[in-house]
Amino acid sequence: NSFCTLLGRPTEGRMADWEAQYEKDLATITHSGPHEVGAEQQALNRQVFEMLKPTEILPFDDIHKISDCDLIYRFLIAQRWDADKTAAELIEYMRWRKENNMNDILWEKHPDEIVEVLPFYQGIDNDGNPIFYDRPSPAKIGELLKTYDRAQIIRGHFVMMEQGRRLCKAMNRDRVTCLFDMAMLNMSIVTNPSAVGLLKECSKLDQKYYPENMRTMMITNSGWTFGSLITCIKPLLDVRVQKKIQKLGTGANLHKDMAQFADPQQVPECFGGLAPRTPSEVAIKVLDVSGLPPRTPPQPV
Known part of the structure; x- marks a missing residue:
């Protein structure tokens, strides 16, 4: 359990810190730039989040992200709120960042x-x-x-x-x-x-x-x-x-x-x-x- 905690992964019955932060952000973010986000947009954001969890690219390894929730909203807007396309684009984005060492x-x-x-x-x-x-x-x-x-x-x-x-x-x-x-x-x-x-x-x-x-x-x-x-x-x-x-x-x-x-x-x-x-x-x-x-x-x- 302590090893899982060090990795940022949840122990049984415990939510990881990054998951808790996502839940907080999802509940409090009302805008992405000039774009208003409400219940419908929140649901799509969560849908993408749940689609990405099995891929283990969460939390996003991007040192300049505002938050995982914010990054999902940006890609959702770009993909006209299509959750499937957004998830695919975020997977490609993280592949690109890793291959090109963008954090450094x-x-x-x-x-x-x-x-x-x-x-x-x-x-x-x-x-x-x-x-x-x-x-x-x-x-x-x-x-x-x-x-x-x-x-x-x-x-x-x-x-x-x-x-x-x-x-x-x-x-x-x-x-x-x-x-x-x-x-x-x-x-x-x-x-x-x-x-x-x-x-x-x-x-x-x-x-x-x-x-x-x-x-x-x-x-x-x-x-x-x-x-x-x-x-x-x-x-x-x-x-x-x-x-x-x-x-x-x-x-x-x-x-x-x-x-x-x-x-x-x-x-x-x-x-x-x-x-x-x-x-x-x-x-x-x-x-x-x-x-x-x-x-x-x-x-x-």
Whole structure:
């Protein structure tokens, strides 16, 4: 019995700690991001939970999960509340995390050239969610592809995704917001098809392995490329993801439009806001932007 307890498995007549936590979360969670959850959604969550128990992938070995219950809700939403598909996707998700050693990705050494093009996090939106800033450049990605293979660059992208999840856990939030600057996406979307293909592949992987991770995507400097790019990637985006995209105005309208989602004082000047470019205290604490994050999982502050 003591051995079972050490493994986190229940002894006879005793519920494991992770099962008790699941029951508590199921009873208290009322929203997953903007999505309300009630009795019907709770029943589907429990159905998935019971389907997964025999597979022994519970509790999920994911250091940046909010909780097992929360993770099930995210995948349920992505699978339009289909319990069977959700269970299958979660099994695949945990297989992928284990095979790719995702729990340790933030402690790997990645090439400086790849790190330099990764999005960064700074500030919060009007709901308190951390914001990340992305200004993809097909020209730069094209240069990276001459030196590094696609898998290595995509792994760098996953570093950014895990950083966001780590920040959310520390900040007691469950989504991130993105400010997506399209200034570099001009004719390069035509002249760098391999780089654009990589961007599209990252988008597809994010929807599969990080469903319901983003609250809002603010688009700036869209110009004529907005319609062209949306035409390219729209088939890859679920309808629920498309609804999160908000195009911001230019000039005097930029800050007015931005303020609907985030105070311009939270947004760095290099992305059209009014703040200096500096990481937040919580980012320094849980990500250690000058080096490697602490090994201990972040706790809500």
